[in-house]
Amino acid sequence: MPIVEQLLKSVPADQVVVDPDIVASYQHDEAEWAPYATPVAVVRPRTAEQVQAIVRACLEHGAAVVTRGAGTGLSGGANATEGCVVLALDAMNSIKEIDQLERYAVVEPGVVNDDLRAACAEQGLWYPPDPASSPWSTIGGNVATNAGGLCCVKYGVTRDYVMGMQIVTGTGELVRLGRRTAKGVAGYDLAGLMVGSEGTLGVITEVTVKLRPLQDPQRTIAGYFDSIVDAGRAVAAVAAAGLTPSALELIDKQCLIAVDAWKNMGLSIEANVVLLGRIDTPGLVGDQEAEKMLSCFDEAGATWSAVSTDQEEADALFAARRLAYPAMERLGPVLTEDVCVPKRHVPEMLSRIEQIGIRYDTTIANIAHAGDGNLHPLLITSHDDEQARTRAQAAFADIIDAALELDGTVTGEHGVGLLKMHGLVQELDPVVLDMHRSVKRSLDPHGIFNPGKVFEM
Amino acid sequence: MPIVEQLLKSVPADQVVVDPDIVASYQHDEAEWAPYATPVAVVRPRTAEQVQAIVRACLEHGAAVVTRGAGTGLSGGANATEGCVVLALDAMNSIKEIDQLERYAVVEPGVVNDDLRAACAEQGLWYPPDPASSPWSTIGGNVATNAGGLCCVKYGVTRDYVMGMQIVTGTGELVRLGRRTAKGVAGYDLAGLMVGSEGTLGVITEVTVKLRPLQDPQRTIAGYFDSIVDAGRAVAAVAAAGLTPSALELIDKQCLIAVDAWKNMGLSIEANVVLLGRIDTPGLVGDQEAEKMLSCFDEAGATWSAVSTDQEEADALFAARRLAYPAMERLGPVLTEDVCVPKRHVPEMLSRIEQIGIRYDTTIANIAHAGDGNLHPLLITSHDDEQARTRAQAAFADIIDAALELDGTVTGEHGVGLLKMHGLVQELDPVVLDMHRSVKRSLDPHGIFNPGKVFEM
CATH class of the missing domain: 3.30.43.10 (Uridine Diphospho-n-acetylenolpyruvylglucosamine Reductase, domain 2)
Structure with missing residues (x-):
């Protein structure tokens, strides 16, 4: 049959x-x-x-x-x-349970990230991981790629919120992994192993995620910079000052122009690079931290900076950050990078990206979770321009090389999929790749789950 | 040879x-x-x-x-x-690097937990996991058992701090797993899989752990209770009030008596059960949270309660918590439980433990990371009393049964080792146990690492 x-x-x-x-x-x-x-x-x-x-x-x-x-x-x-x-799994989208006292939610994999966040908020709770795709992407996909987002500079990535799950295994069994208690070390962390495994080890049919109390109100600290390297210096200064921002995002000139062209926000006239920081420490201490971040921006050479007291203004600035990617997509095919480097290397990495763009005559716009060192250079080409595409792909490979030279990783939060398979081979020891193959064979003995992705068997 | x-x-x-x-x-x-x-x-x-x-x-x-x-x-x-x-590995005890800007430390496995904490503190940084064994236990052992501690009710367990490691594999290769960047999803989370694997998958030769800025000063909230069930109700009330304490510890009458017998602190005269909470939220907000916790204690029936403003007094109370285990050991062999149940079931679990003690004529003292639902019933026997030992072991098994009935786990932070192997079989689906065996075979193909522990092959 x-x-x-x-x-x-x-x-x-x-x-x-x-x-x-x-x-x-x-x-x-x-x-x-x-x-x-x-x-x-x-x-x-x-x-x-x-x-x-x-x-x-x-x-x-x-x-x-x-x-x-x-x-x-x-x-x-x-x-x-x-x-x-x-x-x-998009039709498996029910939120089965939100437990206010134990602070977890049990959801089907097709629940959209923002829908979960909204349902939690109604109960005074918060599911922190907030990838830029949160209005559309699902929790199952977020778990499969260990998605990050804006607030993970302080609150961690999807991995830090997954307590347990139900999966269908490589032998067709339906089982539960992990736990619903606050702690637990009963056996191997197989639930953790599933996170970021990109559909190669099983099918997630339910996830239990940890929740936090609703986030405290955030202050927004905006800084305009002339150069991407100045902005990178500000990022390193924030870390050196011992601050833990609840977000620290970078948007460069190319993105600002694209957002302005679409939404007419007027940002690109005022700045070449915008840094957006957030501080959610409550009370006076938080106010002081916001002022300290402002000083970091100023000392790194900000041409303008302010702590926003106006929520609408702050939201508009962050909307510009979230709009950057779709705004770039309006200009042509976008090849998205996702390298992550140590914070101290952010200025050097940004400068290398600039040089790579020049070398390959490729427009590279940058949005970045700068506080994490997680950069998203966006390589823009024109429709149906084969040569531009080849140049962009060469630039993409060079950005990976540069990140690895600077002790970085080829993927901070998007996953390996197909585009980073070569990068993974560059990043990992061949022995470690063999360990991956052994684990894959042990849990998917018939090799049916997402074959040909992440690494070659 | x-x-x-x-x-x-x-x-x-x-x-x-x-x-x-x-x-x-x-x-x-x-x-x-x-x-x-x-x-x-x-x-x-x-x-x-x-x-x-x-x-x-x-x-x-x-x-x-x-x-x-x-x-x-x-x-x-x-x-x-x-x-x-x-x-x-106790002689491999060097702290190789503390990176202030990137907030991580690279250590050999034999570094004692408190030594790492002290070295970090000198640089204004904090390694949170604080098992009660922190003056003696090593980071390698902490990683192998995914150790918890007092502050993990707010700050998480060892797993949450392990970024990467170097291991010797089951085929005798020396490799690096994980990363030193803030984020990364390049391949399976094999470093995470090693955490809590109790020496069955490889030998950890180096660990990179995430650090935080030094903890803010803590307020200590003490409550005395007549019954362990009242104290359990106070714990549930704290969670229901939306508070996130930086510690929430419970010490019962038996422990207080033992500590008094050893150190003459006079605690057991005043209380049957002591709850010790901590709040480290900075500023006025933290003061308000401390008052809120005090109300939770009072409404649950505390006979006395106070927010301690005296650091020495607060430290003395926590010293009593840390002394409880060695104080009990002075009385005879101690069989230590480590079950973890949902917070809402803490009163019921404590009450069942009390009944089990009566049923088996076994003295059971309780210390607990109550805010996590992680309970440490201590089953005390006499030296060379075989019958008492048999009764205590039966009580130990019944406590495990009770925890599983209440949706708990057999081990919150001590690991399976030998004592919880039967409990693990009770807790896990046979299919999931088979997944453990497959993973074990894939990474330790010759079966040399800690055979006969955690689960039977």
Whole structure:
């Protein structure tokens, strides 16, 4: 029996999609120029048991399972492989439980990040991880890529909030990993191992995430700079001053121009680079920290700086940060980098990126979680310009080389997917890559989960 | 060539200990009544390369490697198995680097927890995990058991601070896992997998831990209660009030009596149960939170309560907490429990422990990281009283059953070792146990690392 027939017997027929137009819309994520192929079907289950039935069908037929949420990934991790079954979990989007006293939430993988955050806020609780894709991306995808965001400079990444999960294993079993207690060391941290494994070790059907009390009000500290290197110096100064901002974001001239062209905010007239810091320490101590951050900006050469007391103004500045990526996309295909370097190397890294852009005649705009050293150079090309594309890809490779030279990593929060597979080989010891292969074989013995992604077997 | 001869050729001769008296002192950790055997040798290497040479010698001879630090473990995880080589890392105790700007420390595994904390403090930095064993236990052991402590109710456990490490693998290779950047998702979180794996997956030769700025000054809130159930209600009330204490410890009558008998602090005359809370939120907001915690204590029925403004008085109260365990040990063999339950079940769990003590005619004292739901019932027996020992072991098993019934875990922070192996089988799905076995085989293919611990292969 062909796989599609078996899928139709395993789950309700309306969950199995073979219409070529709809299937096409599930073929790839948002990574530019990452290869993808045509799946035999897209399946949109509603329950964990249905996911299990689908995985079992695929096991029987040796069909690859490519799991995806909203498809907002930027590394090609959710791209379809030839003849695979795309397991789309976007319909499994219920928030099962928010426990106010124990401070956790139990959610299905297709719950959108912002929806979870809103539901938590209603109960005075906060789910911190806030990738820029939070209005669209799902918790399952966030877990699969260990997503970061703006506030992780103080509050950590997705990994720091995952307590437990339910998964379908590589042998088609439905099991629970991790815990719902505040602490626990009963066996290996297999739930932690699933975080950031990009769909290669199992299918997540439910996640239990830790919550915090609602965040205290934040002060916004804005600084305008003439050069990206001055701004980088300000970032290092903030760290050296012992401050822990609740956000520290950088937006460069190219992004500001693109945002202005779209939303007419007038930012690019005033600044070449904008730094946006936030401090959420309560009370007077927080006020003092905000002033200290301001001094760091000024001493690094800010041309203008202020602690914003106006919430609307502050929100507008952060809106510009969030709009930077879609604003750049309006200009042409964007190849997104995600390197992360030690904080002290942020100025040097930014300067190397500038040089790489010149060397390859490629426009590179920068948005960055600067306080983490996590930089997102955006390499912009023109539609249908093969030469520009080749130059951009060469620049992309050089940025990876530079990050590794500066003791950085090839991916801070987007994951390896397809675009960083070569980078991973550069970054990891071959012995460690072999350890990856052994672990993969141990948990996915039939090699059905997202084959060909992250590393070659 | 016998293993000892090869060890003598692999590392300097003075590092290989075969003197029976000295070997005997390395045979077991501090777990009561956990079995142990005689190792063929104890080896005390000074470098990662020497660890590698030792592991390679053991691989060649098929000798088991039991790694240990200070031997302060409470589950038997570091107990010698028959014919094994004990790899004692206590001499690898150098702090290689403290990076103030990037906020991390690079340490050898034998560095004592308090020594690292002191060295960090000199640079205005803080390594939070603070197990009660911190004056003696080593970072390597803390990582191997994912140690917790007093402050993890707010600041998390060892896992939350491990960024990367160097290990010797199951094939005798020396490799680096993890990262030194603030973020990173390049490949599987193998460094995280090592945390809490109790020496069964590799030998840690170096650890990079995340640091925080020095902790803000803490206010201490003390409450005296008539009953352990009242105190448990106060703990639940603190969580329900949305407070996040920087410590919330419980000490019961039995412990207070033992501490008084030893140090004459006079606590047991005034209280049956003492709760010690701490708040480190800076400024006025922190003062308000301390008052709020005081109200929680009072409303739960505290017979006396106060926010301590006297640092010496506060330190004395916490000293009583830290002295409780050694004070109990003076009375006879102590079997230490480490269950962790949801916060809302703390009163019920404490009440069940009380009943279990009565049922088995066993004195059970309680110290607890109550704010985490992590309880340490201490089962006290008399020397050379076999019947009392049998009763205590039955009580120990019943406490585990009760914790699992209340959605808890068998070990919050001490690890499985030998004492919780049966509990682990109760707690985990058989499929998940099989996943453990697969992962173990994938990373320790020759089965040399700490065999017979945590789970049966």
